[in-house]
Amino acid sequence: MPDTQTDFTPTPADKFTFGLWTVGNIGRDPFGEPVRAPRSPVELVHLLAEVGAWGVNFHDNDLVPIDATSAERDRIVRDFKQALSETGVVVPMATTNLFTDPAFRDGAFTSNDAQVRAYALQKTMRAIDLGVELGAKTYVFWGGREGVETDVAKSPLDGLKRMRDALNFLSGYVRDQGYNLRFALEPKPNEPRGDIYLATVGSALAFIQTLDHPEMVGVNPEVAHETMAGLNFLHAVAQAWDAGKLFHIDLNDQVIGRYDQDFRFGAQNPKVAFFLVQFLESVGYDGSRHFDAHAYRTADADDVKAFARGCMRTYLILKEKARRFAEDGEIQGLLSQIRAQDAATEPYSREAAQALGARDFDRQALGARGQPYEALDQLVIELLLGVR
Secondary structure: OOOOOOOOOOOHHHOEEEEHHHHOOOOOEOOEOOOOOOOOHHHHHHHHHHHOOOEEEEEHHHHOOOOOOHHHHHHHHHHHHHHHHHHOOEOOEEEOOOOOOHHHEOEOOOOOOHHHHHHHHHHHHHHHHHHHHOOOOEEEEEOOOOEEOOOOOOOHHHHHHHHHHHHHHHHHHHHHHOOOOEEEEEOOOOOOOOEEOOOOHHHHHHHHOOOOOHHHEEEOOEHHHHHHOOOOHHHHHHHHHHOOOEOOOEEOEOOOOOOOOOEOOOOOOHHHHHHHHHHHHHHOOOOOEEEOOOOOOOOOHHHHHHHHHHHHHHHHHHHHHHHHHHHOHHHHHHHHHHOOOOOOOOOOOHHHHHHHHHOOOOHHHHHHOOOOHHHHHHHHHHHHOOOO
């Protein structure tokens, strides 16, 4: 049956969030000046409330300029809290800008300059305080400048050690302050550095196990970042979930092999987005659905709102498609056929190993078995195209 449901209105239960840097993006790129006027954090909170978002996230300097005085900082935070109170918008996540200022030209936590590393820790402690003050329960670390253009500049072992030292220090700070906060590492293979440390979800998961408090640290996978490297984002998310480390997620879209495009969720790869939504909903992921994306540079103020609404609407449409997938008799019949020969692997024992070693297999019969993946995939396509 074609789609008949048209009300895909977001609710707080959907936990849709945007960063100040997303709807606040002014359209600057490496080849062009800004095309949209800056909007204050208060204005952006009201914009997000208008389009139906649940939460807003921020880097420290998205909210408080890096050179603000104490009095200016207090006024900005007071006005921001008032906007949150007026709209009901919440702050689930915060992070630190450790990539814009020239001080971080060679990295922040991994800089070759110990004074830069110390400043980065100080800046992050203050930003953690601000995030907790505003209600954040997750703190994201994206190492945008934590890398190299040439390996002669920095040993990767030194880079990893310095990153480990920083996260151990900050974990200790959070524990000492009694904050209810956990960390999420955001992997990315490149841009703005030629090569960024902890490039993929898998590398971040392995690194977490070397920390003093690995229980505090998970990952924040982003669609665009894994896709840039040609990887399967769903597989990365599944690995993080399996490890109990999916602490947050960044939703957007991306063409393989391009620069970090941060397109509206589902704008390029709707089938990929469908399987991601299906996975998150089926396993019961209950964290934020954060849209780390921005509108096209061609967008005006109204089109930015259309962008934000589009991210949420696409997610909800795909959530409905996932429900129909689960209830479609033909699809489920094929899945049952595919799984008919499935069985759990028996745990190892000496007896099980002996029995398996003595078992006869008809290799030719096994090789002759086909699976109806073409038929099943076509049904998924028809479902997404609205004819089922």
